[in-house]
Amino acid sequence: xxxxxxxxxxxxxxxxxxxxxxxxxxxxxxxxxxxxxxxxxxxxxxxxxxxxxxxxxxxxxxxxxxxxxxxxxxxxxxxxxxxxxxxxxxxxxxxxxxxxxxxxxxxxxxxxxxxxxxxxxxxxxxxxxxxxxxxxxxxxxxxxxxxxxxxxxxxxxxxxxxxxxxxxxxxxxxxxxxxxxxxxxxxxxxxxxxxxxxxxxxxxxxxxxxxxxxxxxxxxxxxxxxxxxxxxxxxxxxxxxxxxxxxxxxxxxxxxxxxxxxxxxxxxxxxxxxxxxxxxxxxxxxxxxxxxxxxxxxxxxxxxxxxxxxxxxxxxxxxxxxxxxxxxxxxxxxxxxxxxx
Amino acid sequence: xxxxxxxxxxxxxxxxxxxxxxxxxxxxxxxxxxxxxxxxxxxxxxxxxxxxxxxxxxxxxxxxxxxxxxxxxxxxxxxxxxxxxxxxxxxxxxxxxxxxxxxxxxxxxxxxxxxxxxxxxxxxxxxxxxxxxxxxxxxxxxxxxxxxxxxxxxxxxxxxxxxxxxxxxxxxxxxxxxxxxxxxxxxxxxxxxxxxxxxxxxxxxxxxxxxxxxxxxxxxxxxxxxxxxxxxxxxxxxxxxxxxxxxxxxxxxxxxxxxxxxxxxxxxxxxxxxxxxxxxxxxxxxxxxxxxxxxxxxxxxxxxxxxxxxxxxxxxxxxxxxxxxxxxxxxxxxxxxxxxxxxxxxxxxxxxxxxxxxxxxxxxxxxxxxxxxxxxxxxxxxxxxxxxxxxxxxxxxxxxxxxxxxxxxxxxxxxxxxxxxxxxxxxxxxxxxxxxxxxxxxxxxxxxxxxxxxxxxxxxxxxxxxxxxxxxxxxxxxxxxxxxxxxxxxxxxxxxxxxxxxxxxxxxxxxxxxxxxxxxxxxxxxxxxxxxxxxxxxxxxxxxxxxxxxxxxxxxxxxxxxxxxxxxxxxxxxxxxxxxxxxxxxxxxxxxxxxxxxxxxxxxxxxxxxxx
Numbered sequence: 001x002x003x004x005x006x007x008x009x010x011x012x013x014x015x016x017x018x019x020x021x022x023x024x025x026x027x028x029x030x031x032x033x034x035x036x037x038x039x040x041x042x043x044x045x046x047x048x049x050x051x052x053x054x055x056x057x058x059x060x061x062x063x064x065x066x067x068x069x070x071x072x073x074x075x076x077x078x079x080x081x082x083x084x085x086x087x088x089x090x091x092x093x094x095x096x097x098x099x100x101x102x103x104x105x106x107x108x109x110x111x112x113x114x115x116x117x118x119x120x121x122x123x124x125x126x127x128x129x130x131x132x133x134x135x136x137x138x139x140x141x142x143x144x145x146x147x148x149x150x151x152x153x154x155x156x157x158x159x160x161x162x163x164x165x166x167x168x169x170x171x172x173x174x175x176x177x178x179x180x181x182x183x184x185x186x187x188x189x190x191x192x193x194x195x196x197x198x199x200x201x202x203x204x205x206x207x208x209x210x211x212x213x214x215x216x217x218x219x220x221x222x223x224x225x226x227x228x229x230x231x232x233x234x235x236x237x238x239x240x241x242x243x244x245x246x247x248x249x250x251x252x253x254x255x256x257x258x259x260x261x262x263x264x265x266x267x268x269x270x271x272x273x274x275x276x277x278x279x280x281x282x283x284x285x286x287x288x289x290x291x292x293x294x295x296x297x298x299x300x301x302x303x304x305x306x307x308x309x310x311x312x313x314x315x316x317x318x319x320x321x322x323x324x325x326x327x328x329x330x331x332x333x334x335x336x337x338x339x340x341x
Numbered sequence: 342x343x344x345x346x347x348x349x350x351x352x353x354x355x356x357x358x359x360x361x362x363x364x365x366x367x368x369x370x371x372x373x374x375x376x377x378x379x380x381x382x383x384x385x386x387x388x389x390x391x392x393x394x395x396x397x398x399x400x401x402x403x404x405x406x407x408x409x410x411x412x413x414x415x416x417x418x419x420x421x422x423x424x425x426x427x428x429x430x431x432x433x434x435x436x437x438x439x440x441x442x443x444x445x446x447x448x449x450x451x452x453x454x455x456x457x458x459x460x461x462x463x464x465x466x467x468x469x470x471x472x473x474x475x476x477x478x479x480x481x482x483x484x485x486x487x488x489x490x491x492x493x494x495x496x497x498x499x500x501x502x503x504x505x506x507x508x509x510x511x512x513x514x515x516x517x518x519x520x521x522x523x524x525x526x527x528x529x530x531x532x533x534x535x536x537x538x539x540x541x542x543x544x545x546x547x548x549x550x551x552x553x554x555x556x557x558x559x560x561x562x563x564x565x566x567x568x569x570x571x572x573x574x575x576x577x578x579x580x581x582x583x584x585x586x587x588x589x590x591x592x593x594x595x596x597x598x599x600x601x602x603x604x605x606x607x608x609x610x611x612x613x614x615x616x617x618x619x620x621x622x623x624x625x626x627x628x629x630x631x632x633x634x635x636x637x638x639x640x641x642x643x644x645x646x647x648x649x650x651x652x653x654x655x656x657x658x659x660x661x662x663x664x665x666x667x668x669x670x671x672x673x674x675x676x677x678x679x680x681x682x683x684x685x686x687x688x689x690x691x692x693x694x695x696x697x698x699x700x701x702x703x704x705x706x707x708x709x710x711x712x713x714x715x716x717x718x719x720x721x722x723x724x725x726x727x728x729x730x731x732x733x734x735x736x737x738x739x740x741x742x743x744x745x746x747x748x749x750x751x752x753x754x755x756x757x758x759x760x761x762x763x764x765x766x767x768x769x770x771x772x773x774x775x776x777x778x779x780x781x782x783x784x785x786x787x788x789x790x791x792x793x794x795x796x797x798x799x800x801x802x803x804x805x806x807x808x809x810x811x812x813x814x815x816x817x818x819x820x821x822x823x824x825x826x827x828x829x830x831x832x833x834x835x836x837x838x839x840x841x842x843x844x845x846x847x848x849x850x851x852x853x854x855x856x857x858x859x860x861x862x863x864x865x866x867x868x869x870x871x872x873x874x875x876x877x878x879x880x881x882x883x884x885x886x887x888x889x890x891x892x893x894x895x896x897x898x899x900x901x902x903x904x905x906x907x908x909x910x911x912x913x914x915x916x917x918x919x920x921x922x923x924x925x926x927x928x929x930x931x932x933x934x935x936x937x938x939x940x941x942x943x944x945x946x947x948x949x950x951x952x953x
Contacts, residue, residue: 115921118725165886168921232724235731286887 002027003337006089006099008077011039012061012319013311014105016326017333019064024334028069029097031089033076037062039107045137047319048175048182049209057319080276082304085340100340101333104290104309105326108267108316111161111169119157119263120233126241126258127233129160129265130176133183142190143260151194151259154187155243156180157230158200162266162316171287173266174316177203178210180264181217188221196223197256199230199245207318226254233261267316280304289315300329306340308333343440343456347571348448354578355447361585362593372614377606384604393603397596402426406676410628411503413491418626420488422592427481435474451577454532454546455570458539465544479543482532485525492522506636508627508646510588517587520580527573534566591624595677598622608680610765612652612687619679623649629671629681634874637895638888640664645671645681652688659692660883666892667761667880669844673870689763697766703753703774707781715744715815716784716807718798720791721754722913728928729790729913732935733812739938740824745782753778755789757797758879776802788815790931792842792912793879799846811842812931813852813911820858826939827858832906834860834933837896837919838872839912852911852930859937863903873899875910877918893922901925909933 003026007018010032018030036042037058044054075091080102087099113121113129120127126147128136136143143151158180162173177200184196203225205211217223228245236242240257247254269288278284282302283291290309293301300308310329311322370381384390399405402423408415429450436450437443439457449456459471466472491502499507510518529546536542537550538559554562584590598618608616625646630636633644641647643664651661665685672681717737719730730746737744753775759768779787779802787809789795795811798804810818819825836856842848849869856862867873876892884892900908901923908923910916911930919927 117728117917117920120727123727123731168886168890232727234724234727 003100003340004029004098005101005103005333005337006031006087006097007103007105008080008089009033009039009105009107009311009313010037010071011105011107011311012041012057013107013313013322013326013329014039014103015061015065016323017103017105017310017330018069019061019066020327020330021333022066022069024330026334026337029099030069030071031075031077031091031097032071032073035073037071040110041319043131043134043138045134046182046186048178049207049213051182076272077276078272080280080307082280082306085306087306101306101308101336103329103333104273104307104313105311105329106270106273106313108312109270111167111173111265111268113160113263113265115167116160116164116263118232119160119230119261120235120241121263124233124235124241124261126235126239127261127263129263130156130179130183131265133262137186147259149259151187151191153195153256153258154184154197154260154262155241155256155258156184156196156198156262156264158198158203158264159229160263160265161268163201169266169268169287171316172204174204174206175318176264176266178205178207178213180262181205181210181214181223183262184223185213185217185221188217188223196221197258198223198225199228199243200225201227201229207320228254267312269313273313280307282307287315289313298332299325300332306336308336343446343449345452345455345570347567347574348452349574350571350578351451351574351581352446352448352578354581358581358584365585366593366597369614369617372617373606374613377615380605381601384600387604389603390600393600396599396603400599400676401592401595404676406678407626407628410674410676414495414502414504417488417491417495417502420484420491424481424485424488428478428485431474431477431481435471435478438470438474448574452570452574454535454541458535458541460540475541475543479545482525482529483545486529489522489525504627504631506627506630506641508625508630510625511650513583513587514625517580517583517589520576520583521589523576524573524580527569527576531566531569531573534562534569537562538566588623588625590621591677594618594622595624598677602678608683608687610683610687610760611690612684616684616687619684620649620652622677623679624677625650626676628674628676632670632674634666634668634670634876634892634895635664637892638884640884640888645675645679645685648681648685648688649679652684657688657692659689662688662692662763663882664884665880666840666874666876666878668840668874668878670871670874673844686761686763689761690765691763693763695764695766697770699767700770700774703771707777711783713743713745713782713784715742715786715788716747716779716782717744718747718755718787718789718791718794719752720748720789720794720913721752721758722793722917723790724748724752726913726917726929728932729916732929732931733788733790735935736816736819736825736931736938740819742819742824744788745784747778747782747787755791755794755797756801757793760797760801761880762882772797772802776804779804779807786810786815788812790913790929792839792846792848793914796841796845811846811848811851811911813842813855814848816931816934817851817855820855820934825934827934828937828939829858830860830933830937832860833863833903834907834909835863835865835900835903835905836868836930837865837875837900837908837910837915838869839910839915840872840874840878842911843872844870855930855934856909859933860907860909863905865903866899875912875915875918877914879914889918890922893918897923907933 005021005026005028007014007030010030014030018028022028041054041058047054075095077089078092079090081088087102089099090096110131158176161167162169180198184198187196205214226247228248231244234242240259241261242257245254274288277290285291290313292299292314300310308329310326404415404418407418432450436445436453467476495502532546533549533553536546537554542550606615608619627646629645635643643661648661651658667682669682723730754771756768756771787798787807790812792811799809820827873896875896876889908925908927909930916927916929
């Protein structure tokens with residue numbers, strides 16, 4: 001008799017793990033709180049580093065999905081309880097399932113940029129987040145509907161809600177640096193004459209071909225990278241955003257008027273998942289993400305046998321790392337299910 | 342017989358105590374600066390002596406503020422202080438009855454029952470002079486003894502006295518408190534044993550003497566009576582010798598402090614001689630510990646009572662000095678009314694190396710802006726919460742106020758954060774610049790959005806001819822003058838008193854009056870003087886983010902209990918702190934006013950009239 005696995009979250013990690021476990025002969029329920037599969041990638045126009053379409057990646061993942069995977073839409077999981085060697089998984093609408101193993105592929109939430117009020121998100125019309133910009137790219141109408149004119153100067157603020165103790169998050173979200181480089185290039189391609197500034201603390205170009213993209217941004221597109229954190233933003237009468245930054249390489253204060261300010265929102269742990277973690281009595285990390293038993297050798301295991309995790313549920317990851325992590329989780333779950341027979 | 346060798350421990354202890362007190366107080370008073378000494382000179386012969394004496398009576402003997410805190414706690418302290426005082430006073434008068442009005446040696450009234458055995462009167466014979474005194478002395482002794490029973494009981498059940506935590510004792514304190522607790526039971530024992538074979542006791546000592554006589558053999562009674570007089574004298578002596586280095590030093594010091602305060606002597610920005618007196622006036626009662634929010638962040642070691650302990654040791658401990666929100670909750674409840682915030686900041690000034698020339702880059706020119714009435718200062722925190730300054734500008738435009746946005750661009754700090762950090766000299770260099778700008782503007786009203794700036798401009802700047810208002814006060818004035826048309830939104834709101842505006846500047850009324858015009862104000866558990874700090878305070882220099890979150894969440898728990906539509910505050914820093922910790926919408930009072938403003942027909946008002 002095949003064993004039943006509940007995969008919570010049908011983003012890329014959940015889809016990938018579900019496909020593999022299904023191919024290994026296990027019975028899978030893929031549980032998604034939204035009405036569509038794919039998670040955050042649905043809202044991402046192009047992906048770094050090769051600028052492929054987000055939709056294209058999702059298509060590839062859907063192709064591998066077998067019809068025998070049972071998908072539950074609109075089910076927000078509120079509780080997971082261990083019960084005589086199994087797990088009782090309950091959704092907000094009362095839907096319940098039993099599973100031999102649970103995979104938490106619950107992902108991340110975008111940092112709410114309203115929390116950095118000094119950056120003016122939600123207060124000034126011309127301050128948006130990186131996610132808003134992707135939506136604008138997907139709409140395909142450019143910035144003119146929002147700005148009412150062609151932009152002349154655009155700024156990107158790195159590390160919004162990441163590496164920021166005051167925002168409560170001291171960790172790096174990993175993907176924002178390279179996303180800003182990618183988005184800056186996209187803007188330049190749309191509006192070649194626009195001046196683009198990226199305000200950063202460090203540029204963390206750790207991944208394969210990231211550095212090349214960064215070089216391209218500087219050499220080909222003349223994007224300006226300024227080391228310094230935004231201190232405050234204000235609005236001028238024309239609706240422009242006046243930013244004050246210290247250029248810490250030149251050691252000089254800078255004041256610039258921008259037509260659009262883009263905040264690179266980081267990743268945060270979903271509150272509901274953190275609460276679930278605490279209710280189950282699992283190990284805590286201050287930042288709210290799930291904590292694996294061993295960061296190297298047991299990166300998908302919790303102290304609770306049968307309770308696994310994958311993807312950004314354990315902390316910020318790129319797409320490549322998320323998919324690799326999901327496959328490794330699938331292997332761990334397979335091994336666990338074979339042992340309990 | 343007016344002498345026995347057993348009085349010596351008491352007598353030596355008393356002489357020692359008086360000498361030490363004389364030396365200590367004369368040195369402190371001698372070290373007070375010239376203007377302070379002059380104030381004392383005038384004060385001693387002024388009418389101030391009467392309210393000061395009244396306060397000494399109310400606080401040092403009756404413990405009025407302790408009563409306010411908790412009835413049981415107040416009674417306990419009163420029974421000790423007033424009881425002992427009355428024992429000394431009545432004892433002295435009584436002794437003169439027996440000595441024929443002569444002045445007696447100090448030990449004579451204390452040990453009167455050893456020297457005088459008046460068998461003529463019965464315990465309840467109140468109509469004769471000796472009978473009256475005998476009854477009164479026993480009654481007062483009983484009064485003090487109830488205090489001791491309560492004090493012992495407080496060790497086990499401090500919560501009954503309104504205290505969750507009590508102060509950890511130092512070793513000197515333990516010696517002193519043990520002796521103090523033994524003094525009155527020893528007196529009772531000695532007097533009762535003496536009464537048992539000599540008679541002449543009051544209702545208490547006589548009855549107890551009878552009980553003892555019925556159960557103990559005669560020869561035993563006589564010998565133990567003499568031993569217990571020795572014991573009584575010894576505990577008094579040890580108590581007096583340990584007193585100047587124990588918590589009981591507060592007894593004489595508080596009296597001196599009250600008089601000096603009434604004469605106008607103040608603690609300054611640095612630790613001075615008056616601060617030395619203040620820090621010793623602390624009775625270590627521990628009332629400040631529970632109200633201090635440092636407990637929420639597991640930092641009890643820096644609560645005021647322990648801060649003062651570290652201050653008395655004269656070795657600066659920055660971690661203790663810096664771990665304080667400067668919220669002022671302790672000062673609100675302190676039964677001795679020690680200037681705890683001033684002392685904390687003064688000790689930070691000692692910890693720091695003072696700098697004053699680092700602001701030389703500040704622009705020398707002063708913007709000229711004649712023709713305005715109001716100067717608006719958003720402050721650093723106002724700039725970090727753009728919604729607040731945006732709302733203020735919208736309101737002032739709608740009300741046709743002739744204003745200038747003083748720190749619209751390139752603002753200079755008001756200096757209060759530097760002052761709180763104990764960087765007094767540096768603070769003065771920014772203050773000087775701001776003062777020039779304000780005076781050059783010609784404005785008659787300075788409006789700030791930030792209570793931190795408000796307190797600073799209001800108290801430290803001494804701006805002549807310029808009225809400093811916080812925006813809650815100014816907006817209320819605009820509304821009352823009819824310059825703003827406000828709608829009642831019907832929303833239920835709770836109001837958080839910012840520390841610097843509430844306890845710091847006593848502005849409680851205006852924000853509430855203003856709020857009632859635009860919303861339905863719901864009261865919260867801890868408000869006004871008892872309001873909690875949001876945890877974002879600039880006063881603390883040691884806490885990390887997670888500890889601040891703990892303080893914030895504890896405050897939010899109280900504020901959101903009525904489940905309001907909005908949480909309103911009037912400090913951009915409180916707003917910013919709360920905003921990240923709750924699902925309830927947090928707004929500054931100015932934002933709500935701006936939303937509820939009727940824009941179509943702003944009335945042209947005379948700005949001159951508005952200014953006054």
